[in-house]
Amino acid sequence: TILYEVKNSTAWITLNRPDKLNAFNKAMHSDLLKALQDAENDKTVRAIVLTGAGRAFSAGQDLSEVDNSIDYSELLRNRYNPIIHKMANIGKPIIAAVNGTAAGAGFSLALAADFRLVSEKASFLNAFIHIGLVPDSGNTYYLPRIVGHSKALELMVLGEKVVAEEALRLGLATKVISPENWKSEVSMFAGRLASMPTKAIALIKEGLLKSWDSTLGEVLEGEAHAQGLAGTTSDHMEGVQAFLEKRKPLFNGD
Numbered sequence: 224t225i226l227y228e229v230k231n232s233t234a235w236i237t238l239n240r241p242d243k244l245n246a247f248n249k250a251m252h253s254d255l256l257k258a259l260q261d262a263e264n265d266k267t268v269r270a271i272v273l274t275g276a277g278r279a280f281s282a283g284q285d286l287s288e289v290d291n292s293i294d295y296s297e298l299l300r301n302r303y304n305p306i307i308h309k310m311a312n313i314g315k316p317i318i319a320a321v322n323g324t325a326a327g328a329g330f331s332l333a334l335a336a337d338f339r340l341v342s343e344k345a346s347f348l349n350a351f352i353h354i355g356l357v358p359d360s361g362n363t364y365y366l367p368r369i370v371g372h373s374k375a376l377e378l379m380v381l382g383e384k385v386v387a388e389e390a391l392r393l394g395l396a397t398k399v400i401s402p403e404n405w406k407s408e409v410s411m412f413a414g415r416l417a418s419m420p421t422k423a424i425a426l427i428k429e430g431l432l433k434s435w436d437s438t439l440g441e442v443l444e445g446e447a448h449a450q451g452l453a454g455t456t457s458d459h460m461e462g463v464q465a466f467l468e469k470r471k472p473l474f475n476g477d
């Protein structure tokens with residue numbers, strides 16, 4: 224259900240149930256979590272791309288596999304939430320390469336990534352309301368933080384499709400890419416991230432996440448702590464050295 228490949232310091236994780244628009248079944252939850260763990264543990268991996276095979280990114284939960292005999296709370300706790308936690312806690316940049324429709328938990332998955340590169344053919348849909356459900360898998364956390372409370376509520380309640388250009392306007396998309404340049408632009412963006420100071424990126428992810436429920440004092444202390452760590456990396460030394468020598472830095476992620 225998942226394809227996994229490492230190329231140029233980037234782990235490519237592809238949701239691979241194209242005939243079901245990459246809807247999540249049980250195997251896909253555990254395969255995705257495993258792929259994320261593999262990417263986290265592989266020291267050569269310095270960026271992660273999450274994308275979908277075929278014409279969709281992901282249509283969310285496979286609705287042919289659920290009915291009300293299933294405890295939805297447990298399904299979320301056991302299958303979706305560990306994926307969302309893992310994405311937040313991996314100390315490497317995660318790019319959702321949103322190649323097509325991202326609906327329901329597929330939308331949530333894209334929101335949990337650090338960047339969203341969006342194909343001109345792609346769209347986002349908070350589909351939950353159309354089947355009488357509520358947004359899950361971190362959607363209620365990330366969406367208002369990205370687009371603001373009012374727009375988030377609108378998207379959640381009205382459940383209208385957001386097309387690529389609108390996603391860019393809302394700050395949902397880092398960049399919109401034409402289908403012709405899709406693969407090369409995604410690879411280039413991932414390559415750029417993979418050649419950056421990886422440990423600093425990890426500290427930025429951690430600090431930003433904590434900032435939401437911290438006081439100013441806690442944030443200032445968190446920054447001081449993180450800078451203490453960043454200041455001892457060889458990438459910091461290299462950055463300063465390169466600046467003084469008026470050359471481009473060569474970061475190795477250490």
Ligand code: LHQ
Nearest residue numbers: 243244246282283284285286287295324326327328350351
């Ligand atoms: C699908 C699906 C799908 C199965 C398309 N499942 N087959 C958590 C906890 C507990 C319970 C429930 O869920 C959750 C989290 C969630 O994610 S809830 C939200 C689940 N997702 C949805 O409600 C989205 C349902 N899908 C759609 O609205 C549309 O398919 C979208 C807008 C994604 C795409 O529309 P189209 O491009 O027009 O494609 P299509 O509708 O024709 O779909 C193509 C095929 O894929 C079709 O099968 P078929 O055999 O007729 O070709 C669909 O049945 C199948 N498919 N989504 N989620």
